[in-house]
Amino acid sequence: MQGSTFNLQQLAEHLACEFVGDASYEVNAVAPVEVATRSDLTFVAQERLLKLLAECNAGIVLLNPAHESDFSGNKLLVTDPYLAYAKLSKLFDMRVARNQGVHPSAVVSSSAKIAPTAAVSANCVVGDNVEIGENTELYPGCVIGDGVVIGARCLLHANVTLYADVILGNDVIIHSATVIGSDGFGFSPSKDGWIKIHQLGRVRIGNRVEIGANTAIDRGALTDTEIGDGVIIDNQVHLAHGVKVGRNTAIAGCVGVAxxxxxxxxxxxxxxxxxxxxxxxxxxxxxxxxxxxxxxNTEAGVFASTTPLQDVRSWRKNSVRYTQLDEMASRIRKLEKALEKL
Known part of the structure; x- marks a missing residue:
């Protein structure tokens, strides 16, 4: 898909890197190396993909200097092509900023404080004593509860819901249908059934956080749920009440944290x-x-606990053996004791 147009020299200046080729050559999109055309920028971040450059038609390629000779066309020479691609991707983003101001169909409390450069789109609801910072954009259908504070340059896509007293830092992006500040799953058993524990904490989200679609982050029961600066969270993640996530942590899709x-x-x-x-x-x-x-755990490391992929016949056999482990362990202990007596 076409976006803005940039020439080789402009891209090199943006990355502060060296380039080889026609400084005035222009591209208007980013594409995978396999399908890139003469109007596209592409990148090669893994050595196994270098072989694709022989038939690559891209107008400009991001390459590590060590592989400069693998492509004869226009190229940007960077130490980390994937990081460079990430930095350039913003230039080709086709998202159109929302119009500043409050849409006539939005319902906004008279006590809300909305920066003049902020955008509140159609059918948004903004509660009492809300604060919305400069250049923040709310897409249609967002619901912002009482006492919410949203920093500068935030982007809330359509139908995001922030419950009361949620706090967002600056440069936060939240994708559609995500709910921040819902009640945690807190109930006490009694002879009359479950008694709800009202959730009295908040959710505090730091700066430069991005949260995917259909994610739920619960408010704390007593203390706040806290998301640190630079955290990235994928779609369909659930963070329960009182969870705290440290700076720059990445959480992929369908994760659940109690x-x-x-x-x-x-x-x-x-x-x-x-x-x-x-x-x-x-x-x-x-x-x-x-x-x-x-x-x-108290020390850093890499951890896993899943069973590797196997054909279904092997899985059935191994599943049966798993149920026999306790019996086998008991037999081994008896054999060891018997051997000790010899």
């Missing part, structure tokens, strides 16, 4: 990971996809 767990800084949590409640995860911890985390 209440009051503390996750450190610079962690990566792959898809489908399930994390128990009331535990602490050390900084620089990395969980592979599908890991079930039942206890915390």
């Amino acid at each position: 209440g009051s767990t503390v996750i450190g800084e610079n962690c990566t949590i792959a898809g489908m990971v399930a994390i128990n409640g009331h535990i602490s995860i050390a900084d620089n911890t990395h969980f592979n996809g599908g890991t079930v985390v039942t206890k915390g």
Whole structure:
């Protein structure tokens, strides 16, 4: 898809890198190396893909200087092509900013404080004592509860809901249908059934956080749920009440984190990971996809707990053997004791 147009020299200046080729050559889109055309920018971040450059038709290629000779056309020479691609992708973003001001169909409390440069789109609802910072954009249908504070340059896509007293820092992006500040799953059993524990905390989100679509982050029961600066969270993630996530941690799709767990800084949590409640995860911890985390850790490392892929016949046999482990362990102990007597 076409976006803005930039020439080779402009892109090199944006990246502060060297280039080889026609400085005035222009591209207007980014595409994968396999399908890039003469009007596209592409990149090669893995050595195994260098072979594709022989038939690549891209107008400009991001390359590590060590591989400069693998492509004869226009190129930008960068140490980390993938990082350079990430930095350039913003230039080609075709999203159109919302018009500043409040749309006539929006319902906004008279006590709300909305910066003049902010945009509140059609059918948004903004509650009492809300604060919305400069250049923040609310797409149609967002619901902003009483007492919410939203910083500068935030972007809330359509139908995002922020419950009362949620606090967002600056440069936060939240994708559609995500709910921030819903009640945690807190109930006490009684002879008359479940008694609701009202959730009295808030959700506090730092700066430069991005949260995917259809994600739910619960407010704290007593203390706040906290998301640190630079955290990125994928779609369909659930963070329960009182969870705290450290700076620059990345959480992939379909992760569930139970209440009051503390996750450190610079962690990566792959898809489908399930994390128990009331535990602490050390900084620089990395969980592979599908890991079930039942206890915390105090030292950084890489952890996994899923069974590797196998054909169904092997899986059936191994499943049966798994149920026999306790009996086998008992037999081994008896054999060891018998050997000790010899």
